[in-house]
Structures are given as structure tokens and as C-alpha cells.
Amino acid sequence: MRLLSSAALAAVLAFAAGGAEAYTIYVTNEKSNDLTIIDGDTLEVVKTIDVGQRPRGITISPDGKELYICASDDDTVQVFDTATMELKHTLPSGPDPELFVLHPSGNPLYIANEDDNIVTVVDVVEHRVLAEIPVGVEPEGMGVSPDGKIVVNTSETTNMAHFIDTETYEIVINTLVDSRPRFAEFTADGQKLYVSAEIGGTVSVIDPATGAITKKITFEVPGVVPEALQPVGVRATKDGSKVYVALGPSNRVALVDGATDEVAEYFLVGQRVWQMAFTPDEKFLLTTNGNSNDISVIDVANDKVVKSIQVGEQPWGVVVSPE
Amino acid sequence: MTTSMLRAGGAMLLGCALLLSPVTGAAQQAKVTLRTGILKVLPERLQPISRMDEAPEDLGFAGAERGRDDNATTGRFLGHAYETVEAKAKAEDAVAALDAMLAEGVRAFVVMADAETLLALADHAAEAAPEALIVNAQARDTRLRSADCRANVLHVAPSRAMLADGLAQYLMWKKWDAWMLVHGDAPGDVLMGEAYAAAGKKFGATIAETRVFEDTEGMRRSDSGHVLVQRQIPVFMQRSPEHDIVVVADENELFGAYLPYRTWEARPVAGDAGLRVRSWHPSHESFGATQLQRRFEKQAGRYMDDLDYQAWLSERVLGEAVTRTGSSDPAALKEYILSDAFEIAGFKGQALTFRPWNHQLRHGVLLADGRTVVTVSPQEEYLHQRTRLDTLGLDEPESDCDLN
Numbered sequence: 180m181r182l183l184s185s186a187a188l189a190a191v192l193a194f195a196a197g198g199a200e201a202y203t204i205y206v207t208n209e210k211s212n213d214l215t216i217i218d219g220d221t222l223e224v225v226k227t228i229d230v231g232q233r234p235r236g237i238t239i240s241p242d243g244k245e246l247y248i249c250a251s252d253d254d255t256v257q258v259f260d261t262a263t264m265e266l267k268h269t270l271p272s273g274p275d276p277e278l279f280v281l282h283p284s285g286n287p288l289y290i291a292n293e294d295d296n297i298v299t300v301v302d303v304v305e306h307r308v309l310a311e312i313p314v315g316v317e318p319e320g321m322g323v324s325p326d327g328k329i330v331v332n333t334s335e336t337t338n339m340a341h342f343i344d345t346e347t348y349e350i351v352i353n354t355l356v357d358s359r360p361r362f363a364e365f366t367a368d369g370q371k372l373y374v375s376a377e378i379g380g381t382v383s384v385i386d387p388a389t390g391a392i393t394k395k396i397t398f399e400v401p402g403v404v405p406e407a408l409q410p411v412g413v414r415a416t417k418d419g420s421k422v423y424v425a426l427g428p429s430n431r432v433a434l435v436d437g438a439t440d441e442v443a444e445y446f447l448v449g450q451r452v453w454q455m456a457f458t459p460d461e462k463f464l465l466t467t468n469g470n471s472n473d474i475s476v477i478d479v480a481n482d483k484v485v486k487s488i489q490v491g492e493q494p495w496g497v498v499v500s501p502e
Numbered sequence: 503m504t505t506s507m508l509r510a511g512g513a514m515l516l517g518c519a520l521l522l523s524p525v526t527g528a529a530q531q532a533k534v535t536l537r538t539g540i541l542k543v544l545p546e547r548l549q550p551i552s553r554m555d556e557a558p559e560d561l562g563f564a565g566a567e568r569g570r571d572d573n574a575t576t577g578r579f580l581g582h583a584y585e586t587v588e589a590k591a592k593a594e595d596a597v598a599a600l601d602a603m604l605a606e607g608v609r610a611f612v613v614m615a616d617a618e619t620l621l622a623l624a625d626h627a628a629e630a631a632p633e634a635l636i637v638n639a640q641a642r643d644t645r646l647r648s649a650d651c652r653a654n655v656l657h658v659a660p661s662r663a664m665l666a667d668g669l670a671q672y673l674m675w676k677k678w679d680a681w682m683l684v685h686g687d688a689p690g691d692v693l694m695g696e697a698y699a700a701a702g703k704k705f706g707a708t709i710a711e712t713r714v715f716e717d718t719e720g721m722r723r724s725d726s727g728h729v730l731v732q733r734q735i736p737v738f739m740q741r742s743p744e745h746d747i748v749v750v751a752d753e754n755e756l757f758g759a760y761l762p763y764r765t766w767e768a769r770p771v772a773g774d775a776g777l778r779v780r781s782w783h784p785s786h787e788s789f790g791a792t793q794l795q796r797r798f799e800k801q802a803g804r805y806m807d808d809l810d811y812q813a814w815l816s817e818r819v820l821g822e823a824v825t826r827t828g829s830s831d832p833a834a835l836k837e838y839i840l841s842d843a844f845e846i847a848g849f850k851g852q853a854l855t856f857r858p859w860n861h862q863l864r865h866g867v868l869l870a871d872g873r874t875v876v877t878v879s880p881q882e883e884y885l886h887q888r889t890r891l892d893t894l895g896l897d898e899p900e901s902d903c904d905l906n
Contacts, residue, residue, distance in 0.1 A: 293793050294793060294796050294797065294800075296575055313578075315576055315579065316572045317790070334576075335790065335793075337575060337576040338825070339576070341579075350579070353579040353580070355825065357845075358847045358853055359790075359847045378853045379845065379853065380853070404890065406851075406852040406889065406890070428851075
């Protein structure tokens with residue numbers, strides 16, 4: 180089911196190779212303490228490099244020159260030069276960094292420190308902490324509004340989305356969502372915020388202007404026990420028409436119609452799917468499957484899973500270099 | 503030594519100051535305050551055979567305090583404050599301790615007591631303060647979830663039936679379905695032995711033989727105790743019918759730990775020794791549990807035990823209800839906790855909810871040896887029309903309690 184015929188796959192890949200600028204896919208492997216580098220054209224693994232302990236969150240600078248990795252068990256953020264893949268330096272991250280988000284301008288970096296109930300703001304040029312913002316218990320998900328004015332943090336035991344003003348570092352809105360919120364994703368127009376609740380089994384659609392929940396998306400797959408449908412990563416296409424939700428141990432990714440916020444389809448991917456990233460041309464969506472040690476490649480236009488790529492042990496995060 | 507301790511103290515003070523100082527624009531004056539009475543009834547028990555199993559002074563209380571502080575972190579954003587009032591009492595003084603808290607206006611309680619004392623407290627509270635709500639964080643007696651259930655009690659502690667079913671499912675998954683059952687002669691051991699036998703019957707295991715380990719009070723450790731034990735245990739276990747595993751019930755930890763490596767036949771041991779069935783284990787790291795472990799260890803300076811977890815979860819159940827209802831009225835909290843809307847995350851990989859018929863919190867159980875978690879039950883092969891968690895403990899038709 181998950182594999183296309185080789186001819187069809189070759190066609191897809193040829194199309195991808197012909198149509199897009201070269202880009203690179205980076206995957207953090209939480210258990211094997213390494214980073215898998217995948218060529219965006221061939222979708223083949225080109226290199227694996229050792230990084231810090233328990234690498235999880237991963238992001239890249241807007242110019243594609245710096246790769247940021249949360250080395251959670253080393254209590255640091257590692258910064259790699261993407262040209263050489265040499266470790267340039269580390270950033271003061273606060274303890275046990277798990278997820279972070281870069282300001283759209285490329286600076287600063289907002290880091291969730293899950294052991295200390297704070298969000299740490301770090302200047303990536305001067306390598307210093309600008310602020311520590313107390314949030315709820317077990318901060319995890321980090322999202323930034325397209326205009327960079329608001330950073331949203333989710334706290335997994337407090338069950339809130341905290342809206343933080345990036346100028347004053349003050350929390351301006353707190354929205355209670357369902358149990359164990361894991362991820363926050365703004366649409367590119369800034370009009371909607373999606374917050375997943377892993378244990379609650381829902382994705383809240385939030386109006387960022389007011390913090391009000393306008394809808395809760397629920398999930399149902401025949402033959403899958405409801406408690407396995409655990410939403411984690413969320414990604415929306417730039418036009419907001421397609422929203423993808425990774426559903427953890429159900430091994431499914433839900434496609435949500437961005438116009439109605441109703442589930443349109445479920446894709447079977449690898450085991451325990453958590454985080455996702457689009458390629459810059461939005462042809463493909465890549466999913467990290469922690470328990471099958473691979474990433475699945477979803478063809479966005481044709482709504483199909485076209486490939487799985489073996490990576491390291493327990494892949495956690497994925498990011499793709501910009502065009 | 504002294505310097506590092508001072509530093510630790512300083513760090514703690516800093517942490518407190520951070521919590522108390524107004525935080526951003528979000529901190530609010532407390533509009534709602536929940537005061538919870540944490541009442542622990544001191545058990546009269548012998549020393550466990552391993553000094554590593556001696557109970558810390560703050561066992562249970564440390565968990566409740568962690569839960570209170572987690573609730574308070576959330577409460578800052580909502581104008582909700584949380585306080586605890588703690589008391590330790592002997593069984594005969596428990597009702598007086600409850601009365602003292604009631605006199606202070608406390609109406610929500612987390613109780614760590616044996617079943618008999620818990621029932622006395624619940625019945626006294628029902629008379630003295632009908633609105634008061636008691637959360638049972640310790641008593642495992644299955645009868646409290648059946649014939650002896652009470653409307654003013656919620657059970658966060660797992661019942662013996664839940665624990666035994668969790669073990670039985672895994673042993674059946676391993677195809678270790680012939681059990682040699684050994685239990686002590688203390689009342690709790692007899693009940694736990696019955697729970698294992700019932701679980702065996704429920705999931706298809708055969709009890710090859712049941713033996714009672716008597717006079718456990720004489721089994722305390724001594725200077726050269728191992729010499730005697732090494733000879734006694736094989737004799738006690740010899741001439742047993744064919745079996746795959748020894749299942750032992752020894753709630754007071756007075757003899758069970760002597761079984762592994764000393765049995766007549768080379769068989770693994772499970773239950774209250776060997777592969778132990780528990781609600782929590784310090785090595786549990788799945789489902790984000792590491793975060794709670796670290797948070798607890800930072801505060802308590804030791805590992806989190808089952809009773810700490812159950813007290814933490816009891817506080818969190820109350821706190822979650824305050825968060826969602828915006829009220830600290832125990833009647834409103836109870837109504838919400840027992841409603842379909844209630845759910846809580848307890849690091850067991852799925853939402854935890856209450857069984858409306860007997861007020862038992864559904865949660866998974868851990869099977870752990872001394873150092874690692876071996877598995878978490880329910881095993882995924884055991885299905886249920888409502889939730890797989892209802893394959894553990896008394897399902898609605900099995901319970902003589904009807905609080906629906």
C-alpha cells in the first residue's frame with residue numbers, strides 16, 4: 180500500500196528533480212544521537228553525522244546557512260554550518276531544550292525548557308539569553324506568527340497555549356486547550372492557529388486575535404482504537420488549503436481541509452509519527468516515524484504516500500533547507 | 503558537602519521567589535483557592551526485609567506537594583490558588599485529624615490510609631460535612647470499588663484487581679500460563695492472593711498450586727540471615743506441580759524478596775517480588791514521564807514512589823477540575839470529575855477518566871523489575887468495547903457498586 184510502482188515513483192522523482200531547486204532534508208534521531216542528511220532531489224540519504232545527546236527539535240535559519248538542533252540531554256542548542264556541517268558553536272538554551280522556533284527574521288530563537296516551566300529567548304548572533312518567560316508546566320510546542328509579533332508556547336500539563344508578545348516578553352493571552360498540547364502552527368496569513376492535544380485527541384483551531392477556540396478537530400479511523408489517535412505535529416500549506424496532522428501511535432497522518440477544518444483523508448505512514456516538514460516547493464511533506472526508524476514522503480498534490488526513507492534510531496524532528 | 507547543600511538551598515529559594523513574584527501581565531490575583539487536606543494514616547508495619555525499601559518520612563506528601571505546585575503554576579494564569587494542609591495520624595486518631603481539618607474549612611481531602619480507616623473517614627465526613635470530597639490515594643482493597651463503595655470517595659489508587667489483571671495480561675502474552683501462587687498470611691496478602699487467582703481465571707491462567715507463607719513476622723533480617731533463608735526457601739518451594747512462574751503476594755515486603763534465585767525450580771518470580779506490578783516506577787520514561795520524574799526529584803531530593811505518584815495524581819485530578827470549572831466548590835468539582843468532559847494526562851500514554859459506577863480512576867499499571875520498566879498494561883491485545891483500560895479491575899457488571 181505504501182509503495183507506488185517503481186515506474187510511478189520514478190516519474191514522481193523525476194518531476195521533483197526537474198522542478199525544484201536543490202534542497203536538503205535534515206532529520207534528528209533522538210536515540211542514536213545523530214542527524215541524517217537527505218538529498219531533496221533523489222530522496223536518498225547522503226550522510227549521517229554525530230550530534231549532541233538526544234537531539235529533538237530542529238530548525239534552520241531563513242538563509243539556510245545555520246542549522247539549529249536541541250541536544251536535550253546536553254542542555255544546549257547546537258548550531259551547525261550547513262555548508263561544512265561543522266559544529267560552529269552552541270547557544271545557552273536553558274535546561275532540557277525540546278522544541279524551539281526562530282523569529283521570521285532569523286533572530287532571536289524561542290526555546291521551550293520543559294523542566295523549568297520557562298521559555299528562553301536567545302539572541303543567536305550575540306549568543307546570550309535575552310529573556311526567560313515563565314509559562315505553564317512542561318512547555319513544549321513553539322509557534323511564531325508570520326509577522327513575528329507573537330510567539331505561542333504550549334504547556335503539556337497546564338494544557339494551555341500561551342501567547343507571548345515578542346517585544347515585551349509578556350504573556351498576553353492564555354487559551355486552555357485539551358490534554359497535553361504538543362504543537363502550535365500558524366497559517367501563513369496569520370488568521371488561524373492550530374494547537375494539537377496529544378492525550379485529548381483533538382486539534383483546536385484558534386483565532387489568534389482573541390485567543391478564542393473556533394473549532395475542535397477530532398479524528399476517527401475505523402479499526403483504530405480512539406486512544407491511539409494522538410495528534411502531535413501540525414503543518415499547513417502556505418495557502419492554508421491543506422493542513423496535516425501527525426497522529427502518533429495510530430501511524431496515520433490526517434489531511435484536514437483548511438477551508439472547513441474537517442478531516443478529508445488519512446494517510447498510513449510509519450510507526451509513531453510525530454513531527455513533519457514541507458519541502459520549500461510544498462511538493463512533499465516529510466514525516467518522522469519514531470518507532471519504525473524512517474521518514475515517510477507524502478506527495479502533497481496527489482495525496483499519496485510515495486516513499487519511506489530509513490534514517491537513524493527514533494527520528495524525532497525534520498527540517499528542510501529553504502530554496 | 504555543606505557548600506553544595508547551601509547552594510541547593512539557595513537555588514530552591516530562588517525558585518520560590520520566581521513563583522511568588524508577579525509574572526508578566528498574565529499573573530492574576532487569586533479569585534479561587536482550593537485548600538486540600540493531605541491526611542496520612544501511619545501504618546503499623548514491620549521493617550521490610552530490604553533496607554532499600556524503607557519508606558521515606560515524606561512518602562506520599564512529597565507527591566501531593568508536587569501536584570499542588572503543578573496546579574499552582576497553571577493557576578497563576580487563571581487566578582486560582584492552591585494550598586495544602588498536611589496531617590499524619592494513627593488509625594485511631596484519623597477521624598479527629600479529619601475533624602480538625604474540617605474545622606479549618608477544608609472540604610477536599612487526599613487520604614492515604616488502609617481501607618477500614620478510609621471507610622471510617624468517609625462515613626464520618628458524610629455526616630459531618632456532606633459536601634466534602636475524599637480522594638483515596640492509597641487503599642487498594644477491591645471491596646472499596648464494589649460492595650463497600652462510598653459516594654463521597656474517588657479512587658486514584660489502583661485496586662488489587664487492577665494490579666493483578668495488569669500482571670495476568672502480560673504473563674498470558676508471554677504464554678506463562680501455569681502459576682505457582684504464594685501469599686503471606688496477613689489479611690492484605692490473602693486479598694492480593696485472591697486477586698491474582700481471580701485474574702488468572704479471568705485471563706485463562708492455571709493456578710498449579712497455592713501455598714501460604716506463614717508466620718511472616720519471624721522473617722525479619724538479621725546479621726547472618728541469608729544462611730538460613732538460602733536453606734528455608736527451596737524447602738518451602740519444593741515438590742510443586744509443573745509451573746512457568748511463581749506469583750507472590752506479600753504487600754508488607756516481609757518474605758517475597760526471598761523468592762527470586764532461591765526457589766526449588768528455576769522459575770521467575772512476579773507480583774510483589776521480581777517482576778513487580780506498580781502504578782509508578784522511578785525508571786518510567788515513556789509518554790513524557792521523565793519530566794515529572796525530574797520535577798519531583800528536584801523538589802523531593804529522592805525518587806518518586808507509587809504512593810507519591812498516586813498523591814500527585816490525586817492533587818492533579820482536583821486541580822484539573824478547578825482549572826476547567828473555575829470553582830473550588832467540592833460538589834462542582836465532583837460533578838465535573840465524574841462527567842464525560844473530564845480527562846487527565848498521567849504519563850500513561852492515554853487520557854485517564856473515572857468509572858462512573860464505582861469512582862475508580864482508570865489507569866494503566868507498570869510491570870518493573872528492580873531497575874527498569876518491562877511493560878505497561880493493559881496489553882494491546884486485550885480489547886474492550888469502552889476502553890482497553892476497562893480490561894483492568896472491576897468492569898461495570900463485575901462491581902456491586904452502582905454510583906451511576
